[in-house]
Amino acid sequence: MKLQFAMDTLTTEAALELAAAAAPHVDILELGTPLIKSAGLSAVTAIKDAHPDKIVFADMKTMDAGELEADIAFAAGADLVTVLGSAGDSTIAGAVAAAKKHGKGVVVDLIGVSDKPARAREVVALGAEFVEMHAGLDEQAEEGFTFSTLLRDGEASGVPFSVAGGINTSTIESVQSSGAEVAVAGGAIYGAPDVGTAAQQLRAAIV
Numbered sequence: 001m002k003l004q005f006a007m008d009t010l011t012t013e014a015a016l017e018l019a020a021a022a023a024p025h026v027d028i029l030e031l032g033t034p035l036i037k038s039a040g041l042s043a044v045t046a047i048k049d050a051h052p053d054k055i056v057f058a059d060m061k062t063m064d065a066g067e068l069e070a071d072i073a074f075a076a077g078a079d080l081v082t083v084l085g086s087a088g089d090s091t092i093a094g095a096v097a098a099a100k101k102h103g104k105g106v107v108v109d110l111i112g113v114s115d116k117p118a119r120a121r122e123v124v125a126l127g128a129e130f131v132e133m134h135a136g137l138d139e140q141a142e143e144g145f146t147f148s149t150l151l152r153d154g155e156a157s158g159v160p161f162s163v164a165g166g167i168n169t170s171t172i173e174s175v176q177s178s179g180a181e182v183a184v185a186g187g188a189i190y191g192a193p194d195v196g197t198a199a200q201q202l203r204a205a206i207v
């Protein structure tokens, strides 16, 4: 299972600092949606230039104009981009067309989708590399949130999936056991007193 570090920060400088500390322990460097909105796609270029050996993931959360938004993110240096599963099929197909043009990939984020396993199968048929079983930061804070639903949905989908939703050292083993291809961790790494050590501990829990 790969480890993805979601850098939910707001400046390119902060992202470069986080990436430098965590990169030895992670496979995928994610530029979070707030970072892309705040700093722009030049942040993607900066991270790819600094870490050409890492998979760079632009969390675009595209909802419309799939081909255009994916194209500009790939041109900036992204290897993977996200489109929302609640977007229309034509938006997802457009992003997949851009990915084929660049030799890159599309991940469909199932945040907010009620029947995640069914939508997962549909979007993989449209050409998504894998889906993200995702409970966002707001959903994690809701009363009654249960992380285990994401794992159950991933297993039920029958397609390649990642999991994101407050993963930490106590939960990452269960993510691996669910058969996920990728575990995404944000706050557990960037919110730790020592970013490098936090990334290393998550890595150690799954190797």
Ligand SMILES: O=C(CO)[C@H](O)[C@H](O)COP(=O)(O)O
Binding pocket: 006, 007, 008, 032, 033, 059, 135, 136, 137, 164, 165, 166, 167, 184, 185, 186, 187, 188
């Ligand atoms: O995409 C996101 C929010 O929409 C986050 O990057 C993702 O949820 C991972 O962060 P955390 O581990 O802090 O939940």
